Amino acid sequence: MKHQHKQIQADTDCCNTSHRNPTNVKHNEHPHNHEDDDGHNHDHDASDKSKLQLFLPAIVSFSLLVVGLVLDHLIHPTWFQGWVRLALYLAAYLPVGIPVLKDALYSISKGDIFSEFFLMGIATLGAFAIKEYPEGVAVMLFYAVGEVFQTLAVTKAKGNIKALLDQRPDEVTVLVNGMPQLAKAKTVAVGSIIQLKPGEKLALDGELISESAAFNTAALTGESKPDTKKKGNLVLAGMINLNTPSQLKVTAAYEDSKLSKILELVQNATTQKSTTELFIRRFAKVYTPIVVFLALSICLLPYFFVANYVFVDWLYKALIFLVISCPCALVISIPLGYFGGIGAASRNGILFKGGNFIDILANIKQVVMDKTGTLTAGVFKVQQATILDGFDRTELLKWVNALESNSTHPVATAIRNFVGEVDHSVTLHEVEEIAGHGLKASINGKPFLVGNFRLMDKFNISYNKALSDVIYTVIAIAYDGKFAGYLTIADNIKPDAPRAIKLLQQLGINVTMLSGDKTSVVNDVAKQLGIKQAFGDLLPEDKVEKVKELKNRGLGVAFVGDGVNDAPVVALSDVGIAMGGLGSDATVEAADVVVQDDMPSRIPVAIQISKQTKRIVWQNIALAFGVKAIVLILGAGGLATMWEAVFADVGVALAAILNAVRIQRMEF
Structure with missing residues (x-):
């Protein structure tokens, strides 16, 4: 065998x-x-x-x-x-x-x-x-x-x-001195400008230069509904241009595109x-x-x-x-069953990095979820900018924008959208990102801080404590040891997040939300979603401790996150689930399961697929042993001929194969 x-x-x-x-x-x-x-x-x-x-x-x-x-x-x-x-x-x-x-x-x-x-x-x-x-x-x-x-x-x-997954064209149209030229997709350099006609599929990841365009994103998300991209948005390989000629600047080489990484994950999935x-x-x-x-x-x-x-x-x-x-x-039907489960998950925009994670996820009783980028859209908008007397509003916001451009957090994008393009004439020294706190730099030889109130406390900056009660996310600013003002930023709950929480609860799974955001914001989101257990103001190490507490209770724990600071807790959990669209590369790398389109409703779907896959595998095991045991007993009594033996072997194998591929036709 x-x-x-x-x-x-x-x-x-x-x-x-x-x-x-x-x-x-x-x-x-x-x-x-x-x-x-x-x-x-x-x-x-x-x-x-x-x-x-x-x-x-x-x-x-x-x-x-x-x-x-x-x-x-x-x-x-x-x-x-x-x-x-x-x-x-x-x-x-x-x-x-x-x-x-x-x-x-x-x-x-x-x-x-x-x-x-x-x-x-x-x-x-x-x-x-x-x-x-x-x-x-x-x-x-x-x-x-x-x-x-x-x-x-x-x-x-x-x-x-x-x-x-892999229907990328081999050739792309590259603009060279404004003139279109065909080139092998594998040879196109990062920074090149490519042109995409309506109906064409993108071969490389790129930033949209045109004002807007609609794309079919089914190859990466499993959803065929149009997704409208604006100028500056990232468009991924595998997406199909639907309505207007578009130009894009290549942001990743062919082998480094999201779709290439997805294919690599699927190719390697059953090695586990x-x-x-x-x-x-x-x-x-x-x-x-x-x-x-x-x-x-x-x-x-x-x-x-x-x-x-x-x-x-x-x-x-x-x-x-x-x-x-x-x-x-x-020997035939069991690997085929797990492969079918991985295929069904891929069709629904979910990538399992191995059959072993299907087994583990099927037995999960606790799902721990990050807030920003997981349950909320991670698309922030500045609501208000309050600058205290004695500080130049325009100059201070220009500094904030320049410093935040060093961060990958969605807050940085919100600030850039509010202030405008980054002024590169701003000279920053000793730039440092302090995980779970914010950013620190030196301007004109004086310390400049942008982050949450924990950052202010860390550097003994005094501020109005009443600001901690504001429901919105507050970005505090300090310069030269003095509190200079703050920005209020709001994030929206993802449209399918309430449905995701409801489905998880129907599956008998406890849901806990963890976040580095303010406790007041976290509690407000938890209340809207019907999550009974939520914790805010957490540093990355605090999230690790919370997950350890749950694991020590003997519960199988899945953690869902998207940020760089989520990578340690994703790796610690029994099953780490990464939001792969907006999520950081570090988190996607550490995760065991990747949700391609950032939709939290995919998480209960992944659990349902896992449970169904495991059910089919055990059905096949019971069928094989049951039928063979019956025919062996008949054979021992001289009642079974070679024809019955053929049925017990090949007939059961065929039945098991048909049962194993059944999951690929199921709707979740």
């Missing part, structure tokens, strides 16, 4: 199309890929072949088997016996049997004797040895058909993901195996040799205990036992 498992992993571990033709198996150690000039992989495999080509060996085998059965049971010609009968059934066996026997020899040469191919080989050759030719052909034929269905299922799962998959891998390595030795015992031991021992009869029973016991349904 080990070799078979490796091949299934090869299918699911890389989002390239399977090299595996079930009736002509290519070993994963000998891939036949090549890469063309644009870096795309082109595999010569099942996805490039028609279904007729895949099924052709099985069709030939089935046709000859039917001819043999008609001659055996209906026509009864005198010539159809001896070597003629053997030759016909051998011709039926070879199209489907040779590839499996070759794989059995190959796995033996690699030290893996007890593979699935070895089991099928000795079972079918044994049937030929005792002249049960039709059963030998049937076992291998149905096994081959099962493998074709498995390949089609895996290919479809991978095709769904690739069709959803779930607990169930790892168990089945270990189980198969122990189980298969036990099955072989039990079959030998069934064949040989009765010689010492049965008076009228007939070798052929007991060999037949041993062969039935081998076919029934083959665990291919488990």
Whole structure:
């Protein structure tokens, strides 16, 4: 089973199309890929072949088997016996049997004797040895058909993901001295200006230079509704221009685009195996040799205990036992189930970095969420700027804008929108970002502070304590050791945040909100969303302590965040979930699950997909063990023939495969 498992992993571990033709198996150690000039992989495999080509060996085998059965049971010609009968059934066996026997020899040469191919080989050759030719052909034929269905299922799962994600054009239109020129997307440098016509798909991340344009964002978010971008907004590779010719300045190289990173995440997702998959891998390595030795015992031991021992009869029973016991349904369907779950999540704008996180998320009882950028839009707007007497309002705001331009926080964008473009003539020295507090610099040799009231307290700046009661977020300003004024900034709750909290609560999951924002603001947002437990005024290390407290209670904890300061707590939680659209690269890197479109309602969807995936996997395990146990009991009593054994093996495998791919068609 080990070799078979490796091949299934090869299918699911890389989002390239399977090299595996079930009736002509290519070993994963000998891939036949090549890469063309644009870096795309082109595999010569099942996805490039028609279904007729895949099924052709099985069709030939089935046709000859039917001819043999008609001659055996209906026509009864005198010539159809001896070597003629053997030759016909051998011709039926070879199209489907040779590839499996070759794989059995190959796995033996690699030290893996007890593979699935070895089991099928000795079972079918044994049937030929005792002249049960039709059963030998049937076992291998149905096994081959099962493998074709498995390949089609895996290919479809991978095709769904690739069709959803990677449809970038290979060429883009670059403006060189105002003149459009076609160029390979991989060669376009950061800072180049590219032109995008209506209906064209963007190949590179870029900043919109045109005043506005509408884009279909389905490739990254799973949502096909138009998203209108304004001048200066970031437009990501994979988005489709809908309405007007647009110009963009490239902000990231081809291989560094968001879509490239998403593809890399999906390609690597199944390298992280779930607990169930790892168990089945270990189980198969122990189980298969036990099955072989039990079959030998069934064949040989009765010689010492049965008076009228007939070798052929007991060999037949041993062969039935081998076919029934083959665990291919488990080894095929379980990885396929997790791959289907990862594919279903990708279709809904959610990226799992591994099947193990599906298992963990399915058992989560506590979701901890950051506020800004997660439950609120993270798009701030300055409501009011209050500057105290004795300070130059225009100059002070110009300084604030220049200092905030060193921050990646959405507040910086709000201030720039309020004040205007950054004045680069402002000379800042010793610029420092103090996590959870704000920014510090030196202007004209004097300290300049912009941040929350914790920053003021840290540097012993006195201010009116009543400002702490303002519901809006307050950005405090101090210069030369004196409180200089403040900005009030408001953020809006995301439209789907209330629905997300409601769905999580319906799933029986506790929701806690943590934020570095003022407690009054945090409590107001929590009240609007129906969150019962919320904490504000937290530093990054305070968030870590809160999550540790929850984990110490024995609760499975998922943390959802988007900022750089969320990366430590994302990494600490059982499952870290990052908002991948607005979220920082550090948080996305640390996370186990990435929500591509920043919609909090994706979180309960991710949990539902996890629960459904795990349910399907355990259904397949129960089905495989249940049916095989029943048929083994019948076989032990002499009531099961090779045909029942074929059903117990291939029939259950097909049923498990169909059940595993079901999740890809579900709506969440």
